[in-house]
Amino acid sequence: MANILPPDEGPSGSSTGPAVAAVVGGTHGLGLQLGRRARLAGLRTVVYGRSAGQLKDDPDLEPRSLDLTDPASIAACDVVLPRPVYVFWVAGAFLKKSLVHTTDEELEGLTRLLLTGPVRFLRRVLSDAPGPLHLITIASSSSWRRREHETLYCALKAAQAHFTRTLVAELVEAHPDNRVTLVNPGGLAVPEFHTGMEIDYGTMMDPDEVARIIWRTVTEQRAPFAEVQILRSREPGREGVPIVSFGPRAPEEP
Ligand SMILES: NC(=O)c1ccc[n+]([C@@H]2O[C@H](COP(=O)([O-])OP(=O)(O)OC[C@H]3O[C@@H](n4cnc5c(N)ncnc54)[C@H](OP(=O)(O)O)[C@@H]3O)[C@@H](O)[C@H]2O)c1
Known part of the structure; x- marks a missing residue:
C-alpha cells in the first residue's frame, strides 16, 4: 500500500516505532483522517x-464499538492493543450555549464524552499492559482561548489538556519509552462538528492537512512530552493555513 507521507513525516511500522494505532473517535472528521494516514503507512x-x-468506505480500518457516554460500553469494549502502540484521544462534540441554557443532560453528556468517559477508557488501556504507548491527545485552542457561550466546552477541553500534561510523569514511571503529545488545534473544516452553525469553512483548516502535521510531530518527537498549537491563519489570502508552534499558551484574559 502506498505511503502518502514523505519518509520523514509518516508513521512507520518499523522496529523503531509502533506498528499499531488506535484512534478513539476515529470514525469521522480529524480522527478518521488520522486513522487513514496510519493505515496508508501500513500500521494496523x-x-x-x-x-x-x-x-x-475504509475496510482496512479495524472497527471497535464504543460509546464514551456509557460506562457499560467502556467496561465492555475491547481494549487489547499490541505494544508499542499509538493511542489517539480525539472523540468529542461541540456545545455553544450560555450556562443558564445548558440542560442537565448536556452537562452530564458532554462531561462524560470529553472527560470522564475517555479517562475511564484510558485507565483500562493502561491497566492492560504497561507500554510502550504513545498517547496523543487532541484538545483544542479552546483550552486557553477566551470564548463566548462556550463555558462548558472550554472548561472540559482545558481539563483534558491538563489531565494529559499531568499524566506524563505516571506514564514515564510505568515505562521509560512511553510518550505523550498534546495537540491544541484551532478551527477545522468539519461541518458535522459545528452542526447548525453558519461558518465559512474556507477560512478553517483542512483536517487532513492537520492530521499530516500531527503525524509529523508525533513521529519526530523524542522527548517524553510535547505540546503543539496548530492555529489557523487569518491573514487575508492565507485564511485557514495552519500555523504550528510548540509549547503551552497562557489562558487569555476574560
Ligand atoms: N472541528 C473543530 O473545529 C475542532 C477544533 C479544535 C479541536 N477539535 C477537537 O477535535 C476532536 C475531533 O473533532 P472533529 O471536528 O473531528 O469532530 P467530528 O467529525 O464530529 O468527530 C467526532 C468523533 O468523536 C466520536 N464520538 C462522538 N461522540 C462519541 C461517543 N459518545 N462515544 C464515542 N465516540 C464519540 C465520533 O464518533 P461516533 O459518532 O462514531 O461515535 C467521531 O469519530 C474533538 O475532540 C474536538 O473537540 C475540533
Missing part, C-alpha cells in the same frame, strides 16, 4: 466510536 489501525461498524 483500530478505530473506536459509536458508528465504528458503519465504516464501509
Whole structure:
C-alpha cells in the first residue's frame, strides 16, 4: 500500500516505532483522517466510536464499538492493543450555549464524552499492559482561548489538556519509552462538528492537512512530552493555513 507521507513525516511500522494505532473517535472528521494516514503507512489501525461498524468506505480500518457516554460500553469494549502502540484521544462534540441554557443532560453528556468517559477508557488501556504507548491527545485552542457561550466546552477541553500534561510523569514511571503529545488545534473544516452553525469553512483548516502535521510531530518527537498549537491563519489570502508552534499558551484574559 502506498505511503502518502514523505519518509520523514509518516508513521512507520518499523522496529523503531509502533506498528499499531488506535484512534478513539476515529470514525469521522480529524480522527478518521488520522486513522487513514496510519493505515496508508501500513500500521494496523483500530478505530473506536459509536458508528465504528458503519465504516464501509475504509475496510482496512479495524472497527471497535464504543460509546464514551456509557460506562457499560467502556467496561465492555475491547481494549487489547499490541505494544508499542499509538493511542489517539480525539472523540468529542461541540456545545455553544450560555450556562443558564445548558440542560442537565448536556452537562452530564458532554462531561462524560470529553472527560470522564475517555479517562475511564484510558485507565483500562493502561491497566492492560504497561507500554510502550504513545498517547496523543487532541484538545483544542479552546483550552486557553477566551470564548463566548462556550463555558462548558472550554472548561472540559482545558481539563483534558491538563489531565494529559499531568499524566506524563505516571506514564514515564510505568515505562521509560512511553510518550505523550498534546495537540491544541484551532478551527477545522468539519461541518458535522459545528452542526447548525453558519461558518465559512474556507477560512478553517483542512483536517487532513492537520492530521499530516500531527503525524509529523508525533513521529519526530523524542522527548517524553510535547505540546503543539496548530492555529489557523487569518491573514487575508492565507485564511485557514495552519500555523504550528510548540509549547503551552497562557489562558487569555476574560
Ligand atoms: N472541528 C473543530 O473545529 C475542532 C477544533 C479544535 C479541536 N477539535 C477537537 O477535535 C476532536 C475531533 O473533532 P472533529 O471536528 O473531528 O469532530 P467530528 O467529525 O464530529 O468527530 C467526532 C468523533 O468523536 C466520536 N464520538 C462522538 N461522540 C462519541 C461517543 N459518545 N462515544 C464515542 N465516540 C464519540 C465520533 O464518533 P461516533 O459518532 O462514531 O461515535 C467521531 O469519530 C474533538 O475532540 C474536538 O473537540 C475540533
